[in-house]
Amino acid sequence: MNANETARSSAASRRPICYYGDDFTGSTDVLEALFRSGMKPVLFLEPPTGEQLEGRFAQADAFGVAGVGRSMTPDEMERELRPIFETLKGAGAAIVHYKICSTFDSSPNTGSIGKAAEIGREVFGGRYIPLLVGVPYLGRYTLFGHHFAAAGENVFRLDRHPTMSRHPVTPMDEADLLLHLSKQTTLRASLMDITALDGAIEAVRSRMEALLHAETPDIVLFDAFDEQRLQTAGKLMLEEAERAGPLFVVGSSGVEYALGACLKEAGSAAGASAETVVSPVDRLLVVSGSCSPVTERQIAEAVEAGFAGIRVPVHELIRPELADEARRRLLAEAEEQLRSGRSVVLYSASGPSDPSIAELRLALEAQGLRAEDSSRVLGSELGALTRTIVAQTGLSRVLIAGGDTSGYVARQLGIYALECVSALAPGAPLCRAFSNDTTLDGLEFVLKGGQVGGERFFERVLQGQ
Numbered sequence: 001m002n003a004n005e006t007a008r009s010s011a012a013s014r015r016p017i018c019y020y021g022d023d024f025t026g027s028t029d030v031l032e033a034l035f036r037s038g039m040k041p042v043l044f045l046e047p048p049t050g051e052q053l054e055g056r057f058a059q060a061d062a063f064g065v066a067g068v069g070r071s072m073t074p075d076e077m078e079r080e081l082r083p084i085f086e087t088l089k090g091a092g093a094a095i096v097h098y099k100i101c102s103t104f105d106s107s108p109n110t111g112s113i114g115k116a117a118e119i120g121r122e123v124f125g126g127r128y129i130p131l132l133v134g135v136p137y138l139g140r141y142t143l144f145g146h147h148f149a150a151a152g153e154n155v156f157r158l159d160r161h162p163t164m165s166r167h168p169v170t171p172m173d174e175a176d177l178l179l180h181l182s183k184q185t186t187l188r189a190s191l192m193d194i195t196a197l198d199g200a201i202e203a204v205r206s207r208m209e210a211l212l213h214a215e216t217p218d219i220v221l222f223d224a225f226d227e228q229r230l231q232t233a234g235k236l237m238l239e240e241a242e243r244a245g246p247l248f249v250v251g252s253s254g255v256e257y258a259l260g261a262c263l264k265e266a267g268s269a270a271g272a273s274a275e276t277v278v279s280p281v282d283r284l285l286v287v288s289g290s291c292s293p294v295t296e297r298q299i300a301e302a303v304e305a306g307f308a309g310i311r312v313p314v315h316e317l318i319r320p321e322l323a324d325e326a327r328r329r330l331l332a333e334a335e336e337q338l339r340s341g342r343s344v345v346l347y348s349a350s351g352p353s354d355p356s357i358a359e360l361r362l363a364l365e366a367q368g369l370r371a372e373d374s375s376r377v378l379g380s381e382l383g384a385l386t387r388t389i390v391a392q393t394g395l396s397r398v399l400i401a402g403g404d405t406s407g408y409v410a411r412q413l414g415i416y417a418l419e420c421v422s423a424l425a426p427g428a429p430l431c432r433a434f435s436n437d438t439t440l441d442g443l444e445f446v447l448k449g450g451q452v453g454g455e456r457f458f459e460r461v462l463q464g465q
Contacts (some may be wrong), residue, residue: 015060015061015062015091015092015093015094016061016259016263017062017093017094017097017255017256017259018062018063018065018093019064019065019088019096019097019255020064020065020067020069020081020084020085020088020096020098021043021064021066021067022067022068022069022070022098022099022101022116023068023069023101023407023449024068024400024406024410024447025400025402025427025428025447025449025452026252026253026449027043027064027067027099028043028420028428028429028431028447029099029138029252029253029429029449030043030064030097030099030256031064031418031419031431032253032423032426032427032428032429033257033260034062034260035423036257036423037256037257037259037260037261037263037264038260039061039062039260039263040059040061040062041060041061041062042062042063042418042419043063043065043419044065044066044416045065045066045411045415045416045417046416047065047084047087047088048065048417053091057417062093063091065084065088066407066410067080067081067407068375068376068407068408069081069111070100070105070106070110070111070170071110071111071169071407073110074108074112074115077111077112077115077116077119078115081098081116082119085098085119085120085124086123088246094238094246094247095241095245095246096124096248096249097250097251097255098116098117098249098250099253099255100113100251101252101449102133102149102252102253102254103140103147103161103172103451104133104177104180105164105170105171106170107169107170107183107184108183110170111170112185113181113250114181114183114184114185114187116250117129117131117185117250118185118187120248120250121187121248123248124248126244126247126248127212127244128217128218128219128220128240129187129218129219129220129250130219130222130236130237130247130251131181131189131219131221131222131249131250132221132222132224132237132249132251132252132254132255133147133177133221133251133252133254134147134222134223134224134225134252134254135252135253135254135257136224136225136226136230137426138150138427139155140224140252142177142221142222142223142224142225143193143194143223143225144191144193144194144223145177145191145193145223146177147177148175149164152294157175158172158174158175159172160175163292163293163294166352168291168357168374169374169375177221178191178221181219187218187219188215188216188217188218188219189218189219189220189221190211190215190217190219190220190221191220192207192211192220192221192222192223192233194225194229196208196211197222197232201232201235205236205239208220208236219250222236227261230257230258230261231258231261231262233258234255234258234259234261234262237255237258237259238259238262277464278421278422278424278464278465279464280462280463281444281462283343283344283393283395283462284307284343284344284395284397284461284462285334285338285343285346285389285395285398285399286299286307286343286344286345286346286401287382287386287401288345288346288347288348288349288400288401288402289348289379289382289400289401289405289409290401290402290405291348291349291352291354291450292351292449293351294450294451294452295351295401295450295451298453298456298458299345299347299350299458301456301458301459302343302345302456302458303345305456305458305459306342306343307342307343307344307345308337308343308345309344309345309347310330310333310334310337310344310345310346310347311356312330312347312348312385313330314359314360314378315356315359317381318377318378318381319363327385330346330385331385331388331389334346334389338393338395339393345458346382346385348382348405360374361374364377375405375408378405378408379405379406379407379408379409379412380412382400382405382408382409382412383410383411383412383413384412386400386409386412386413387412387413387440390439390440391439394439395443396442397444397445397461398443398445398446399446399447399458400446401448401449402449406447410445413433413435413440414435415433415434415435415440415443416435416436417433417434418433419431419432419434421444422464424461425448425453425454425457426452427448428446428447428449428452428453428457429446430444430461430464431445431446432444433445446461
């Protein structure tokens, strides 16, 4: 083994995985999965420097980069992802993960998972790209290539899901993941279904090799129904990484749960305490760019519990002649409520039927922008508002709701990294921020996707429960 191989092997054993998240809440979802698996992960907003990884974050045994790929066009993804993938390839991790949403929401023109796979194939090579989307822990299941997701107490086929089938940017009208993916790429894809993943690992490994020989796929989708088969998929990925790493993988946080289970079994991860005691705070700022019915119910419950609900006039904020006055009015109202001791919910939409969604689209069109630009425009405005409010009121904890907008919010806040503090709810951990701005350094964040958390989740975050 030469010097470069030795260094790579040493780094890979210290950092088994690094990842790029295609949205911000999804990136913290992975942070939680790694934390729960017993690792010490850190999430960066930009690719970390060697000085950061060997200095302040030397103890981190896994790291991620929070991105906004889910809201990008294929051309934008090409410019964003290729240099990041090249950087991650040289980071010394055994597995490099392109993290996608566990509901696979994407299209040929927005957040194309196929485009990301093509770039990864060119940068990393390898025999195939593992694709793992199911996360039983989060109520996401893939069976015979078809995907299902929980909504409350019920589980729906993806194309009949009450939220994802009506997503305002990437509505999911197909539950067959390979068929949906085929509209985004010409890469060949095959399936390791639930029956192929059953039984002893030797038999599963033999079926996998037979599949690779017979179909020569570029991508292999793994079914995921339960923890046992999820761990089996993890073993196959780790073996492939050992064969010729770094291995490029596409998938949800199910990838980390699969790998974490394998590392725990091998004694490489001790298992973290997700039950860390978290203190309550006197006030909480919630900033919501979500239009999910789950978030709709959370907003209603919070207002009923005493939070001040303040609607964000999004159609005014993106019009230059109205924006300054709208910001001044919004800031004054939020700061007044917070200084009086009340928690505040700033929301751009109360739910999927809110007329403000159509108003925003019309306002964007008037500015020569696309509906797909709403996340960037709205997120940037909400981020600037949040930073000002935190600085003016001395808040110590903030909750941001909405996967598509949260990345832009976070980038406006001047933080450069996050670490996981506690797993408050599946997919929505409490994190601590690192920033060169002393008013933001140490600020606690919860970043949740639209569908994450129970109806009283905002109150639980306030209380640290």
